[in-house]
Amino acid sequence: SIARRGWPDGNQHRKDSCLTVFRDPVNRVISCYYFRFVQRHHPLAPKCMADLKPDVLEVFLGKTLDKYGSSCLNEPFRTFSGVHDEESLSDTSGPDSHMFNATVSHLAHCVPLVLEEPDSFAVAQHWFPQLAMAFDVGKMSHVHARRKDGTCNLTQAHFASLRNVCRVEVKLYNAARQRAAQFRKAMANA
Numbered sequence: 046s047i048a049r050r051g052w053p054d055g056n057q058h059r060k061d062s063c064l065t066v067f068r069d070p071v072n073r074v075i076s077c078y079y080f081r082f083v084q085r086h087h088p089l090a091p092k093c094m095a096d097l098k099p100d101v102l103e104v105f106l107g108k109t110l111d112k113y114g115s116s117c118l119n120e121p122f123r124t125f126s127g128v129h130d131e132e133s134l135s136d137t138s139g140p141d142s143h144m145f146n147a148t149v150s151h152l153a154h155c156v157p158l159v160l161e162e163p164d165s166f167a168v169a170q171h172w173f174p175q176l177a178m179a180f181d182v183g184k185m186s187h188v189h190a191r192r193k194d195g196t197c198n199l200t201q202a203h204f205a206s207l208r209n210v211c212r213v214e215v216k217l218y219n220a221a222r223q224r225a226a227q228f229r230k231a232m233a234n235a
Contacts, residue, residue, distance in 0.1 A: 063155040064173055067121065067221040070211035071204065074106065077117035085112065093197035099206035106210050118210055121217055125151040145213065149220060156228055157221040165225040171232050 068076075075094065082090035089109060091097060097105055110116055115123065125148040156172045158180070159165045170177040199207075208215070 063151075064158065064169055064176070065124070065155055066158045066160055067218055068160040070214040070218050071207045073120065074117045074207060074211055075199075077120070078106070081111040081115075081117060082109070087111070095197050095199050095203060099200070099202040102203060103206045103210050106207075119214065121214060121221075122148050142213075145217070148217060152217070152221060152224060155224070157225045159218075159222050159225050162222070162225065164229060168225060168228040168232055172228070 078090070078094055081087070083092055087109070089105065094102065106117055108116070122144050126144050156169060157165070158169050166180040169180045173180075
């Protein structure tokens with residue numbers, strides 16, 4: 046979800062900004078799996094992610110597409126680079142990647158919210174006052190809590206596989222967290 050903001054002070058040197066929400070990549074991919082594949086009854090997706098062996102999970106996440114032609118991997122790169130082709134998105138392998146660099150370049154013009162860092166929502170309220178009520182942390186804190194019903198527990202090997210397939214997205218997530226910290230610091234100094 047991206048919003049654009051014009052600068053009311055008339056400063057022509059400032060660029061429009063976007064607003065977007067980042068989430069821990071491993072948690073985002075787990076959520077995506079259950080939403081896109083389990084809830085939508087994908088024939089290859091077991092109801093419990095832990096029923097896939099860790100190495101099979103990596104292949105599943107890398108190769109299986111939802112009904113719209115997207116996998117659960119590389120979502121931020123899809124959003125920020127404008128590239129939607131899954132084959133092209135697989136080229137996010139490192140900091141020298143065109144896709145990675147294009148994404149980071151677009152991130153440089155955004156106000157990132159970090160779901161796991163509620164104080165980043167205060168930054169959004171500051172920069173986008175017209176949307177302040179949408180970023181009321183008290184109303185949102187429970188929205189993305191991971192279910193812990195004990196019926197489907199991922200092993201450490203599953204988490205290792207998830208971290209492996211999310212490794213480049215983790216670099217982007219850390220860059221977004223640093224950018225959010227810059228905004229918090231600027232807001233505190235204002």
